[in-house]
Amino acid sequence: MATTLSINGKERRVDADPTKPLLWALREDLDMPGTKFGCGMGLCGACTVHIDGNAVRSCITPISAAAGKAITTIEHVATLPEGKKVSEAWIALDVPQCGYCQAGQIMSATALLTKTPKPSDKEIDAAMSGNICRCATYLRIRAAIKQAAGIAEVVEA
Amino acid sequence: MSAVLDMDRRSLIKATLIGGAVLAFDARMAFAATKPGEVATVINAFIRINADNSVTIGAKNPEIGQGVKTMLPMLIAEELDVDWAQVHVEQTIADEKRYGPQLAGGSFATPMNWLPMRQAGAAARQMLVQAAAARWGVDPASLTTGGGRVMQVGGKHAVTYAELAAEAAKQPAPDLAKVALKDAAKFTIIGKSQIGVDTPAIVAGKPLFGIDVTMPGLIHAAVEMCPAYGGTVRSFDDSAVKGKPGIIAVVPINSGYNPKGANDAVAIVAQSWWAADKARADLKIVWDDEAARTYSSAGFEAGADAAFGKGPETSIVNKGDADKALVGAAKTVNARYHYPFLAHGTLEPQNCTALFKDGQIEIWAPTQLPQPGRMLVAAALGIPLEAITINLTRIGGGFGRRLSNDYMVMVAQIAKALPGRPVKLIYTRTDDLRHDFFRPAGWHSFEAGLDAQGRLIAFKDHFVSLNRDGKPAQGATMNPTELPAPLIADVSYGATFLDNNVPTGFLRAPMSNGLSYAFQSFLDEVALAAGLDLPEFLRRTLGEMRTIKGGEGPQAVDFQTGRARAVIDKVCAMANWQGRSGGNGKGRGFAFYFSHRGYFAEIADIAVNSGGGVQVDKVWVAGDVGSHIINPINAVHQAQGSVIDGIAQTIIGQKIEIVNGAANRTNFHDFPLARINAAPQDIVVEFVRSDNPPTGLGEPALPPIIPAVANAIFAATGKRIRSLPVVPSQLV
Numbered sequence: 001m002a003t004t005l006s007i008n009g010k011e012r013r014v015d016a017d018p019t020k021p022l023l024w025a026l027r028e029d030l031d032m033p034g035t036k037f038g039c040g041m042g043l044c045g046a047c048t049v050h051i052d053g054n055a056v057r058s059c060i061t062p063i064s065a066a067a068g069k070a071i072t073t074i075e076h077v078a079t080l081p082e083g084k085k086v087s088e089a090w091i092a093l094d095v096p097q098c099g100y101c102q103a104g105q106i107m108s109a110t111a112l113l114t115k116t117p118k119p120s121d122k123e124i125d126a127a128m129s130g131n132i133c134r135c136a137t138y139l140r141i142r143a144a145i146k147q148a149a150g151i152a153e154v155v156e157a
Numbered sequence: 158m159s160a161v162l163d164m165d166r167r168s169l170i171k172a173t174l175i176g177g178a179v180l181a182f183d184a185r186m187a188f189a190a191t192k193p194g195e196v197a198t199v200i201n202a203f204i205r206i207n208a209d210n211s212v213t214i215g216a217k218n219p220e221i222g223q224g225v226k227t228m229l230p231m232l233i234a235e236e237l238d239v240d241w242a243q244v245h246v247e248q249t250i251a252d253e254k255r256y257g258p259q260l261a262g263g264s265f266a267t268p269m270n271w272l273p274m275r276q277a278g279a280a281a282r283q284m285l286v287q288a289a290a291a292r293w294g295v296d297p298a299s300l301t302t303g304g305g306r307v308m309q310v311g312g313k314h315a316v317t318y319a320e321l322a323a324e325a326a327k328q329p330a331p332d333l334a335k336v337a338l339k340d341a342a343k344f345t346i347i348g349k350s351q352i353g354v355d356t357p358a359i360v361a362g363k364p365l366f367g368i369d370v371t372m373p374g375l376i377h378a379a380v381e382m383c384p385a386y387g388g389t390v391r392s393f394d395d396s397a398v399k400g401k402p403g404i405i406a407v408v409p410i411n412s413g414y415n416p417k418g419a420n421d422a423v424a425i426v427a428q429s430w431w432a433a434d435k436a437r438a439d440l441k442i443v444w445d446d447e448a449a450r451t452y453s454s455a456g457f458e459a460g461a462d463a464a465f466g467k468g469p470e471t472s473i474v475n476k477g478d479a480d481k482a483l484v485g486a487a488k489t490v491n492a493r494y495h496y497p498f499l500a501h502g503t504l505e506p507q508n509c510t511a512l513f514k515d516g517q518i519e520i521w522a523p524t525q526l527p528q529p530g531r532m533l534v535a536a537a538l539g540i541p542l543e544a545i546t547i548n549l550t551r552i553g554g555g556f557g558r559r560l561s562n563d564y565m566v567m568v569a570q571i572a573k574a575l576p577g578r579p580v581k582l583i584y585t586r587t588d589d590l591r592h593d594f595f596r597p598a599g600w601h602s603f604e605a606g607l608d609a610q611g612r613l614i615a616f617k618d619h620f621v622s623l624n625r626d627g628k629p630a631q632g633a634t635m636n637p638t639e640l641p642a643p644l645i646a647d648v649s650y651g652a653t654f655l656d657n658n659v660p661t662g663f664l665r666a667p668m669s670n671g672l673s674y675a676f677q678s679f680l681d682e683v684a685l686a687a688g689l690d691l692p693e694f695l696r697r698t699l700g701e702m703r704t705i706k707g708g709e710g711p712q713a714v715d716f717q718t719g720r721a722r723a724v725i726d727k728v729c730a731m732a733n734w735q736g737r738s739g740g741n742g743k744g745r746g747f748a749f750y751f752s753h754r755g756y757f758a759e760i761a762d763i764a765v766n767s768g769g770g771v772q773v774d775k776v777w778v779a780g781d782v783g784s785h786i787i788n789p790i791n792a793v794h795q796a797q798g799s800v801i802d803g804i805a806q807t808i809i810g811q812k813i814e815i816v817n818g819a820a821n822r823t824n825f826h827d828f829p830l831a832r833i834n835a836a837p838q839d840i841v842v843e844f845v846r847s848d849n850p851p852t853g854l855g856e857p858a859l860p861p862i863i864p865a866v867a868n869a870i871f872a873a874t875g876k877r878i879r880s881l882p883v884v885p886s887q888l889v
Contacts, residue, residue, distance in 0.1 A: 016429070024431040028377075033369040034362020036553075038504050039586045043825040046504060074362030090360045094352045094790055097798055098222025099359035100366060100505045100553030128833045132825065134504040134554045135222045136801030137794065138836035 003063045007032075008076035018064035023047045025063050026073060034074040034103050038132070045131030048104035049073050055111035057130075074103035082113040085148040093144045097135035105131050109145050118151050198322035200281040201330065202255045203233055203274075206322040210305050212239050215249040217256040218266050219525050220355070221555030223855040224791035225266045227354045229274050231787060235346040236278030236339055238302040239318070246354040251527035251547035261525040261552070262560050262663065264753035264853025267787065271851050276333040283331050288324035289316055341785070350790035355551060367523030367550040368583060370510040376405055377430035378571050378582040381437050382412055382422040382592050385818030387658045388446025389419040397439035403428040404436055408574045412592070413533055413566040414660055419445075424571050430583050450818040452658050454498070454598070457815070460655040461600040461621040465493070469619045469651025474637035477647035479604075482615035486606030490686045494603070494675040495880040498813035499596040499664055499806065500822065502830050505553020506589045509564040511572035512579040517544045518572060522565050523552040530562035534569040556802075557663035561594045590828055591820045594662025595813055597623045597633040601675045606647075611687030613698050615647045618676075623661060624654035630661040634668055640676065640751070643705045643716065644698050659815055665802060666856040669752035673860030674807075674867065674881060677748040681868045682877065690736045691747050691868065692725050692758075720756045720781045723845050725749055727779035728758040731841060737872060742766070744873025748864035755857030756781040756845075759800070761837075763869040769885030771808040773835075773866060776800050778842045778858055783851040786844050796842040796858040803862035805831035808883045 003014050005022075007030065014025045021040075026032040026049075035058055038046030042057035049058045050072040058066075077083035086109045089095075096102045105128065112119055112127040119127065124145050133141065198206050205213040214233050220226035230246045251259055258269060282302055289307040290297040293314050301310050308315040318325075341347075358365055383389060395407040404427050409420040423442055427433035464470075483489055510521040518538065524530050527547045535542050552559060568582040584592070599622045606615035622633035635652065642648045664670060677691070684694030702719035728734070728747070738745050742765045749758040760777045778796050786792045805811055809829050813820050822828040842858075867878040874888055 017432075020429075020431055024429065028429050028431070031371065032362075033364045033371065036366075036504075037368065037506065037583070039825055041586070041824050041826070044504065044830075078361065087360050091352065091356055094350075094356055094794070096222075096353060096356055096359045097224070097794060098220075098504070098552060098554045099353075099355065100503075102359050103362050106360065125833050132504065132830045132832060134502060134556070134830055136798040136805075136831050136836065138801060138831075138833045139797055139840060140794065141833065142836075 003067050005063060005066055005071060006069065007071045008073060014063055016063065019062045022049065022058040022061045022063050022066045022071070026058065032073055032075055036100055036103055038101070044101070045104040045108060046101050048107040048131065050107060050111060053111065053114065055108045074107060077106060077110055080110060080114070082148070083110040086110045086113065086144070089144040089148040093140050093147065095137050095140040095144050097137055101131060101133045105133065105141055109141070109148070113145065113149055118149055119145070198326050200284060200322065200326055201277060203277045204237065204281045206318050208319055210317045210319040211243050211245055212237065212305065212318070213245045213247055215256070216246050217249045217259050219259065219261040219527070219549050219552055219555070220248070221261045221525060221552040221559070223261065223266070223555075223795065224353060224788060225261065227351055227791065228788050229266065229270055230354070231346050231351060232270065232274035233278035235344055236275045237282050239305040241346050241351060243305050248549050248551070251531065251549055253528055259527055259549075261555055262557065264755070264856045267851050267853040268754060273333070275338055276336050279336045279338050280331045280333055281325075283336055284325040284328040285318055285321050287328045288321045289314070292321070292324060347787050348785055348789065351788055353791070365551040366505055366553050367510070367521060368505055368508045368553070370521040370550060370581060372579050375510070375579045375581060376426055376428060376575070377433050378424045378426045378568065378580050379430060379434040379437055379585070380410070380422050380424045380567060380582060380588070381440055381442060382588065383444050383446055383449070384591065385444070385446040385449035386452070386660055387415060387449040388444045388818070389415060389421045390423060391443040391445040393423050393443065394441040397441070398425060398436045401432070401436055401439070403432045406575060407440070408571050410567050410570040411537065412563050413537070414563065422567065424567065424582070426571060426575065426580060430581070434585060446818065449658055452818045453816055454814040457598060457623070457655055457657070464621045464653035464655070465602050465619060470653045471651060473620070473635055473650035473652055474642050475649050479615045479617045479647045479649040482647035483604060483606040483617070486615055487609040488607040488686050489604060490683045491602070491604040492679055492682060492877070492879060494601045494679060496599050496671045496674055497881060498598045498659070498815065498820070499811055500590050500593040500813050500820070500828055501556045501558035501664055502590065502828060503554035503556060503558050506584045506586060507558070507564040508581065508583040509568040510579060510581040511568045513569070513572040513576050516540060517546070518569055519546045519548070520565060520569065521548045521550055523550050523559060524562055524565060525552070525555045525557070525559040526562065530565040533562055533566040537566050538569055538573050556665045557667060558593060560663055563592070586825070587823045590822050590824065593820070594631070594660045595820070596664035596667070596670065597630050597661040599633065599671045599675070601679070603679045605679070605683045607683065607687050611689060613641060613645055613683065616641055616645060617648070618650045620650065620652040622652070622654055623657035623659065625657060625661065629654050630657055632661050632663050632667045635672060638705070638707055638716065639672060641680070641698055644700065658818065665799070666752055666859040669750060669856070669860040670803070670806065670863065673748065673750040673752070674863040677750060677861065677864030678867045678878065681864070681871065692729050692734060695725060695749055696722060714754055716751055720847055721749060721751060723847070724756045724758040724779040724781050727843065727845050728760050728777050731779060731843060732760040732777040734760060739869065739872030742873055744869040744871070746865045746867065746869025746872055748861040748868060750857070750860040752860055753857040754782070754852035755854065757858050757861050759861040759865045761862065761865040761869045763866060763873060765870065765873050765888050767889070769888035771866070771870060771883060771888070773804050773808070773837045776837050776840045776862065776865075778840060779845060780842070780858055781845040781847050782854055782857070783849040784846055785851045787851060792844065792854050793842045795854040797840045799856070799858035800840050800862045801831050801836050803859045804835055804866060807863050807866045807881060809835055810882050812882055
């Protein structure tokens with residue numbers, strides 16, 4: 001069965017079981033491995049994408065539920081104004097260690113800044129609490145979000 | 158002893174023996190084939206000079222987030238005398254004959270490569286200088302280098318490395334041990350923060366990790382492993398699986414853990430991993446696991462109690478007469494401590510890709526230890542080592558989990574069953590948490606004696622942990638040099654290793670992560686009995702500045718009391734430590750630990766809320782890892798990450814329990830990892846530079862934070878944390 005998805009502004013056709021999670025459609029059917037598999041239960045945030053601007057866990061989102069909605073992935077996030085700022089801050093502060101969770105972190109951070117351009121410390125922690133970083137780069141995640149939002153001194157690596 | 162455990166451990170030990178030795182690489186062997194159409198010249202195993210005068214440098218070690226893919230090429234680039242902006246970094250394949258030891262573990266990369274990588278860069282520079290000297294007919298000593306060019310001092314000649322590369326490649330390769338190295342005062346790359354070489358690609362979502370490997374015709378495998386360790390497949394019924402759309406094969410395999418050699422896992426191979434994994438529900442397997450199911454956490458707990466009643470079975474160190482000294486002590490202190498099994502929980506689940514064709518296998522592996530993986534695959538497939546090619550991928554977290562190569566040996570068997578078809582095996586999160594090589598649980602029964610002046614005069618520990626095939630299990634050992642043994646006259650450490658079948662292994666700062674907690678928490682109790690805070694008690698116990706030999710041979714690591722004192726003093730100054738302080742739910746704790754050649758002292762400020770929850774507000778870290786911090790930004794990040802990793806082990810409920818011979822955790826709801834709210838507001842890191850060769854930073858900042866937080870909880874609440882993880886209800 002085919003499902004048509006709108007991904008990063010393009011219509012993409014996926015021939016798969018409609019219950020297949022969006023994560024696996026991206027990774028296996030559409031050759032977009034930037035979105036990561038971490039837990040399969042929406043617990044770690046590594047698979048975060050935007051659906052109609054909201055940060056969503058693609059590992060628990062069937063493609064049938066994503067059809068007809070605007071999906072944005074890590075491969076395209078830097079084309080969004082907030083996504084560009086977030087991506088640049090992530091590089092400037094060298095946020096990643098192993099890097100595996102960072103696509104999901106960047107998607108959540110971009111969704112946060114799009115809705116809340118100047119988040120408080122509490123708002124940052126709350127918005128990012130669904131994204132696990134096993135290397136624990138959290139101090140830099142906080143700093144990079146502030147830098148992207150223009151609410152902190154610019155820190156050069 | 159299973160093949161996986163034994164080979165991996167032997168390899169790690171062998172690798173440590175090579176530390177500091179000259180790398181025996183063939184200078185004329187390419188580290189990677191020059192791409193078709195690319196104009197480039199191979200200078201040695203690590204260096205290719207490109208036509209545009211950029212330089213491609215091979216990074217030989219697996220990158221697990223410790224920053225080694227940036228750090229090792231920095232060492233080469235420094236001595237090659239190029240600008241960092243000229244450098245491209247390329248991951249090498251696994252080939253120890255060309256590159257020397259290739260592993261990510263033990264914080265070994267810095268001590269093992271500080272000289273060899275610089276020598277590789279310096280050798281190439283020397284060949285370039287010789288080529289220029291020959292071209293111009295001048296003395297090489299009259300030439301200098303910089304920015305990827307050779308220049309005549311005060312003279313008319315200057316030429317880029319690119320222009321010289323072909324001639325340089327024909328120069329005799331210098332003796333690496335004799336090649337001249339830069340004066341450290343002239344370093345322009347070492348000591349300057351460099352962004353991770355893969356950071357832009359990570360941020361752009363580019364495929365880098367093992368799980369991202371793809372190629373035409375790729376098929377996918379999910380695997381059902383016997384839940385109880387050591388159990389085997391008695392029979393299986395795949396009739397409900399084979400008819401499903403997209404299913405390609407069902408393949409019984411051996412995880413490598415089972416010493417009997419019988420199959421203990423069944424793989425389902427499909428066009429999609431999601432489909433393969435879903436089909437597991439319809440696979441009926443009967444396990445032969447009656448003996449395996451007898452092991453449990455409750456059983457180990459009872460075993461530890463019984464062991465404490467009987468006394469140690471073996472001695473670790475025995476000097477003087479600790480029992481007699483305790484009888485004569487003015488004060489004695491005793492307590493028992495416990496820490497649980499832990500999983501690694503790398504965020505990228507275990508995975509591996511392989512293609513078997515014409516008796517050869519090519520593997521794409523996120524492994525910390527490729528060489529033992531090659532040996533396991535050779536043995537499992539009955540093919541020679543030379544028939545195995547291992548490509549190293551970026552790794553989504555190591556923490557010691559990927560020192561074991563279970564995923565590699567399993568995917569190799571699946572690939573052999575489906576020749577010509579590339580296959581990728583991925584564990585689910587539940588597979589990953591249940592089929593880990595766990596940090597072994599440990600128990601300690603301590604007894605210490607103080608004289609009338611509050612000096613430590615006697616110390617005893619009965620350490621209880623787990624065995625495996627008659628030997629201490631991997632990660633369940635303790636050294637006779639564990640402090641305070643070398644510092645006092647009357648000491649006895651003994652051990653009992655309980656009968657065990659649970660796979661164990663190395664978790665970041667292995668042994669040290671548990672031992673630091675137990676010893677530094679207990680020493681805080683002893684210091685209190687002596688009327689002192691822990692920093693002052695340790696200063697007095699460390700005594701005069703001296704070097705304490707860590708044993709014999711190249712593996713031995715000496716302990717310098719002066720370096721310990723320096724980081725203790727440093728962190729106390731950083732945090733303005735004023736002695737024990739705390740109460741009303743707020744407290745400050747201190748601990749020191751020496752591991753992986755690094756000296757670290759840490760102070761934590763914590764708060765306990767009305768529900769017993771603990772929040773770490775701020776942490777100070779002082780560390781001594783030698784004369785140079787090679788990549789400062791990454792050094793600070795490694796220390797900060799280690800601190801939060803240790804906080805997670807202490808206060809967020811991390812614990813694996815064994816029930817019916819199997820781990821009972823399934824995902825991040827029942828085995829939590831640190832989230833952003835567990836991170837302190839700040840972690841201040843400073844390094845004390847000492848006149849010692851640089852050593853690694855992946856691990857040694859982790860151990861002290863665990864007892865520092867536990868000691869801070871005591872300061873805040875008066876409740877001593879004698880078992881991990883901290884249980885909030887006990888703090889209310």
